[in-house]
Amino acid sequence: MASTPVRNKSFSTVNSDDIIYFKKILGEKGVVEEEEKLDDANTDWLRKYKGSSKLMLQPRSTQEVSQILHYCNSRCLAVVPQGGNTGLVGGSIPVFDEVIINLRSMNNILSFDKVSGILVCEAGCILENLISFLDNEGFIMPLDLGAKGSCQIGGNVSTNAGGLRLIRYGSLHGSVLGLEAVLANGTVLDMLGTLRKDNTGYDLKHLFIGSEGSLGIVTKVSILTPPKLSSVNLAFLACKDYTSCQKLLSAAKTKLGEILSAFEFLDINAMDLVLKHLDGLRDPLPSSKHNFYILIETTGSTESHDKEKLEAFLLQSIESGLLTDGVLAQDINQASAFWRIREGIPEALMKAGAVYKYDLSLPPEKMYDLVEEMRGCLGAEANVVAYGHLGDGNLHLNISTRQYDDSILTKIEPFVYEWTSKHRGSISAEHGLGLMKANKIHYSKSLETVQLMADIKKLLDPNGILNPYKVLPTSVLPQRGEEEPKKEA
Amino acid sequence: MGHLGWTDLWCVLIRPPNKASRLCTETASMRIMVAIKRVIDYAVKIRVKPDKSGVETSNVKMSMNPFCEIALEEALRIKESGRASEVVAVSVGPAQCVDTLRTGLAMGADRAIHVEFPGTLYPLSIAKILKALVDAEKPGLLLLGKQAIDDDCNQTGQMIAGLLKWPQGTFASKVVLDEENKVATVDREVDGGLETLCLDLPAVITTDLRLNQPRYASLPNIMKAKSKVIKKLTPQDLNIEIRSDLEVVQVTDPPKRKAGVILSSVDELIDKLKNEARVL
Numbered sequence: 001m002a003s004t005p006v007r008n009k010s011f012s013t014v015n016s017d018d019i020i021y022f023k024k025i026l027g028e029k030g031v032v033e034e035e036e037k038l039d040d041a042n043t044d045w046l047r048k049y050k051g052s053s054k055l056m057l058q059p060r061s062t063q064e065v066s067q068i069l070h071y072c073n074s075r076c077l078a079v080v081p082q083g084g085n086t087g088l089v090g091g092s093i094p095v096f097d098e099v100i101i102n103l104r105s106m107n108n109i110l111s112f113d114k115v116s117g118i119l120v121c122e123a124g125c126i127l128e129n130l131i132s133f134l135d136n137e138g139f140i141m142p143l144d145l146g147a148k149g150s151c152q153i154g155g156n157v158s159t160n161a162g163g164l165r166l167i168r169y170g171s172l173h174g175s176v177l178g179l180e181a182v183l184a185n186g187t188v189l190d191m192l193g194t195l196r197k198d199n200t201g202y203d204l205k206h207l208f209i210g211s212e213g214s215l216g217i218v219t220k221v222s223i224l225t226p227p228k229l230s231s232v233n234l235a236f237l238a239c240k241d242y243t244s245c246q247k248l249l250s251a252a253k254t255k256l257g258e259i260l261s262a263f264e265f266l267d268i269n270a271m272d273l274v275l276k277h278l279d280g281l282r283d284p285l286p287s288s289k290h291n292f293y294i295l296i297e298t299t300g301s302t303e304s305h306d307k308e309k310l311e312a313f314l315l316q317s318i319e320s321g322l323l324t325d326g327v328l329a330q331d332i333n334q335a336s337a338f339w340r341i342r343e344g345i346p347e348a349l350m351k352a353g354a355v356y357k358y359d360l361s362l363p364p365e366k367m368y369d370l371v372e373e374m375r376g377c378l379g380a381e382a383n384v385v386a387y388g389h390l391g392d393g394n395l396h397l398n399i400s401t402r403q404y405d406d407s408i409l410t411k412i413e414p415f416v417y418e419w420t421s422k423h424r425g426s427i428s429a430e431h432g433l434g435l436m437k438a439n440k441i442h443y444s445k446s447l448e449t450v451q452l453m454a455d456i457k458k459l460l461d462p463n464g465i466l467n468p469y470k471v472l473p474t475s476v477l478p479q480r481g482e483e484e485p486k487k488e489a
Numbered sequence: 490m491g492h493l494g495w496t497d498l499w500c501v502l503i504r505p506p507n508k509a510s511r512l513c514t515e516t517a518s519m520r521i522m523v524a525i526k527r528v529i530d531y532a533v534k535i536r537v538k539p540d541k542s543g544v545e546t547s548n549v550k551m552s553m554n555p556f557c558e559i560a561l562e563e564a565l566r567i568k569e570s571g572r573a574s575e576v577v578a579v580s581v582g583p584a585q586c587v588d589t590l591r592t593g594l595a596m597g598a599d600r601a602i603h604v605e606f607p608g609t610l611y612p613l614s615i616a617k618i619l620k621a622l623v624d625a626e627k628p629g630l631l632l633l634g635k636q637a638i639d640d641d642c643n644q645t646g647q648m649i650a651g652l653l654k655w656p657q658g659t660f661a662s663k664v665v666l667d668e669e670n671k672v673a674t675v676d677r678e679v680d681g682g683l684e685t686l687c688l689d690l691p692a693v694i695t696t697d698l699r700l701n702q703p704r705y706a707s708l709p710n711i712m713k714a715k716s717k718v719i720k721k722l723t724p725q726d727l728n729i730e731i732r733s734d735l736e737v738v739q740v741t742d743p744p745k746r747k748a749g750v751i752l753s754s755v756d757e758l759i760d761k762l763k764n765e766a767r768v769l
Binding site: 231235236303307311328 | 532548550553555558596708
């Protein structure tokens with residue numbers, strides 16, 4: 001694997017006095033030292049990274065989070081904020097023996113305004129539970145992702161999670177109205193506004209959205225939720241080449257307009273993998289093999305209007321040759337079956353063996369060129385699988401092999417990052433930097449920008465205890481007790 | 490003008506004889522009628538109306554009853570195997586039933602009939618309407634779902650078989666047609682296992698979950714469906730008077746399940762079983 005970090009000598013190690021203190025604040029149940037539970041908390045979802053923490057804390061309130069952090073900061077104990085542990089870049093697990101602060105016990109819904117749709121809840125609420133709660137009220141969450149059964153809203157916000165509906169509801173930077181966060185020294189920042197508009201001063205909540213727990217621990221979230229519209233239609237389509245996929249996207253944006261709510265793609269390798277490794281799924285278009293599959297979802301308030309619009313668009317697309325075939329889900333069960341195919345790809349990749357996962361933002365017209373170049377480069381050595389949020393210009397490039405093999409890795413990196421950088425793309429569209437890409441930020445951000453990020457990190461977390469070794473490169477962050485790196489003149 | 494030459498004989502031989510062919514392809518011209526119902530989508534969370542008069546249906550996703558879908562799929566497969574020539578989908582209900590019939594046409598039904606009636610309908614009324622349609626259309630086979638997921642009545646198939654005096658094979662998990670002997674062999678899922686019946690055609694068959702997996706509506710078929718006919722009728726056209734022998738008095742949620750109690754010792758368990766539950 002790529003360069004491994006070295007444990008920061010300035011961090012202390014947990015001792016028995018620390019345990020006594022934590023038990024006093026959190027009670028017996030809030031302090032976890034059993035190996036089995038720690039094993040899970042130390043390992044990421046991909047089973048690619050494993051830490052060696054000996055302690056997990058489960059606070060039940062913002063006050064407890066504040067007390068723990070204040071204590072850890074004074075003792076110089078490094079911590080890892082953890083939610084559902086479904087991250088894909090090794091950002092939610094310890095690298096060494098950092099104390100895990102898991103927010104699962106902070107799972108209360110605090111308030112919901114049925115008129116405005118503003119939901120206020122604690123950071124440990126599981127996304128799927130919020131979706132169910134809102135369903136009863138006639139609303140939905142503005143984001144949806146395959147990990148919804150386990151991921152927590154605090155983690156979603158801290159990583160600025162994207163997902164399947166970003167094309168319709170925008171990113172969390174838009175839908176999060178406020179949040180409450182605790183800084184490294186225990187200071188509680190109450191920015192939990194529920195106002196749609198508030199231009200009073202610098203909007204600091206944006207610093208915590210997407211900074212992956214490195215600037216503070218998010219404890220409460222206030223989010224604007226869209227009303228649940230009754231008419232949802234889903235089409236599973238086939239295209240013969242990537243150019244058709246792009247043209248279909250443009251046509252969908254124009255012809256479907258306001259009712260378009262998702263536009264996803266998967267290539268033939270992704271389809272084959274899912275059908276092979278997951279049970280109970282069948283090919284919606286079994287009559288022939290297709291190179292590209294597209295999922296188009298529309299959400300609106302009038303069933304007849306939406307269905308008519310979608311059918312007219314699809315039939316026109318077939319006539320003009322953009323589509324070669326397709327099926328339309330006739331009920332919710334069929335729609336779920338189609339989504340399971342797209343959402344099941346990460347799981348299928350896990351079952352297939354080792355996977356090198358890349359999440360890139362690229363200009364839509366260039367996106368598949370990278371996939372083909374990668375395929376040409378690796379040949380029979382690996383299965384190059386591509387899928388993603390085509391509507392957002394986000395490619396999930398996955399290279400599947402039976403085992404991890406450094407010789408294959410050298411063919412992939414830094415080629416993928418350099419290619420992306422050359423086309424002014426992002427080396428992490430939505431997964432974040434975490435541990436995996438901690439030293440790769442310069443492929444997508446300028447030196448001056450990264451330096452300012454480091455200054456902000458130093459201001460908010462001078463001891464560097466929050467989620468160390470991640471997000472920003474070690475070259476810009478001073479190790480405590482060492483000289484600061486020389487700044488550019 | 491002269492005697493028949495070879496070419497004349499050749500022409501006679503290749504022209505298909507009329508009456509004879511009609512006889513041996515009689516079963517292949519069999520029509521299948523499938524009754525389908527528009528219900529609240531299976532995956533929707535049902536909510537009772539505040540006035541307890543029924544369940545909330547406004548702004549709620551409606552779809553074809555899953556068992557009806559299976560019935561239609563079976564009819565299509567029989568037609569595709571050459572044992573039937575036409576599949577007719579029928580539905581009784583309000584104007585929006587047309588949407589469900591369109592889905593049926595998009596799956597592959599040849600034509601559809603909508604008997605429009607906006608009010609509440611119970612199985613006996615449906616059975617009477619279906620009988621009138623069967624008398625008019627003369628299908629060799631009538632397929633229905635075993636029950637609708639909204640009322641779970643499981644009565645219509647049995648009632649119509651009674652009205653028509655046709656044999657019935659309900660809860661079918663397998664259907665095999667023997668066109669030569671004009672019988673259908675039906676495997677039924679019953680409490681004790683599987684029961685196999687042999688029915689003379691015409692017959693009524695109601696479908697169960699494991700009979701087949703319905704196909705998706707493909708875009709080419711959706712396109713073809715737009716030119717297929719949906720005939721509109723009313724119960725009056727069929728000389729049927731819809732009479733409600735039942736009246737729904739109240740609809741309520743089932744009582745909420747009480748939370749269990751976690752006990753701390755076996756002694757406490759025995760005490761509760763003895764003194765509270767009184768089972769010891």
